[in-house]
Amino acid sequence: MSENDDQPLGLFQKFLSNNRIFKNREVLRHSYRPQILPHRRPQIDAIASILAPAIKDETPSNILIYGKTGTGKTACVRYVGSELEKVGAGVGTGCRVVHLNCEVIDTQYRVLAQIAKSLEDLDATPSDRARAHIPMTGWPTDQVYTELKNQLEATGGVLVIVLDEIDKLVKKSGDETLYNLTRINADLQGAKVSIIGISNDLRFTDFLDPRVLSSLSEEEIVFPPYNAPQLCDILAQRAEMAFVEGSLEEGVIPLCAAFAAQEHGDARRALDLLRVSGELADRENAEQAKEKHVRMALDKIETDSMIECISTLPTQSKVVLYSMLLLEEMDKKIFTSGEVTRVYREVSRIVNIDPLTHRRITDLISELNMLGVINTRVVSKGRYGRTKEMWFDSNTKKIQEVLAKDPRLSEERLAQVDLNRLKASFR
């Protein structure tokens, strides 16, 4: 029993917002689909002009959309897609749009089955919906393809298939899915398919058969990064719906925009900063979110993403990272890759994994540097050549806590590392 339990909201009372800051926090979440997209008129018009023939039941060209993360690619395609469905329904042509996230749906089977399932969901009455037609696994892929074709023909009209994060699909399962989808129109009667591929990494096109690439990129649209004033407009428009009037100090939006523009003009990051700033102010019971909350939010988001990144590292990288922590524990603030390798060998023996070569360890160190977990620099050692030095500049306690969650790196196990012996070996 706590002192709050006799209040109407019990234990939760003190944690529930008193709504001094937020009017509607959901507007700032990733799942929210904005209807107004400032600074994206040219891209929206470009997509709309390419898809327009669908309204007249003609096949639109395929589109490849490219741009850095958070530049509004998904938001714009979803917006134009829903307008197309609306207008298509109004004039009596069946235009449908199926949006797949290839980060999750990353094999040919799943792509085909998911398209078929979305079509069933669009068309079906509730009782039809209960009978899942194509199972999500188990059939030969040919059969799934044939069944999808039958379904498309039965439905008729134009289907726009959006393959978001298309690079993930190609990386995971090659270009066969795209080969088949870009050719499906030749097999169809009375139905048409058009594809929109979205990616923030164009390198995947190197892995495409030239015929698939030329067919997929009949049209190409690039989404440039936002600059700070553009991010300000995007934030201001969302903030109006999300925040109680007067609850944002004047400098908050420009500061969130400036931080996000410093990186690569990512609207998602700008919105996250604004939301977290509001949440931190809310938690403090403050009347206004202030610039100090934006700085705290930046810190929190960076720490959270670092934690996420470390917890998903492969075991070998975690062991390399752990070896660096041990070096720090031995009062070495800056260490070399040779020293990391020496400690790594000891740790890998104790955690019982096959030791990597010095070369591989250096590669993993470079990866950790790219991920922003450590800093590195190359220094010249005169006639001994060059060596890489590295150091942490963030809170290593957090890194330690995340690593300790990996059962292989549990405290009991690592207690067996003989720090004194290692220390002596560095003298």
Ligand SMILES: Nc1ncnc2c1ncn2[C@@H]1O[C@H](COP(=O)(O)OP(=O)(O)OP(=O)(O)O)[C@@H](O)[C@H]1O
């Ligand atoms: N012009 C804009 N106006 C309003 N909100 C925007 C705008 N551009 C992007 N956003 C918002 O920013 C977030 C990221 O946008 P979106 O998901 O469309 O980016 P993306 O380019 O598809 O990124 P990724 O490649 O990482 O998937 C979303 O919450 C979206 O609502």
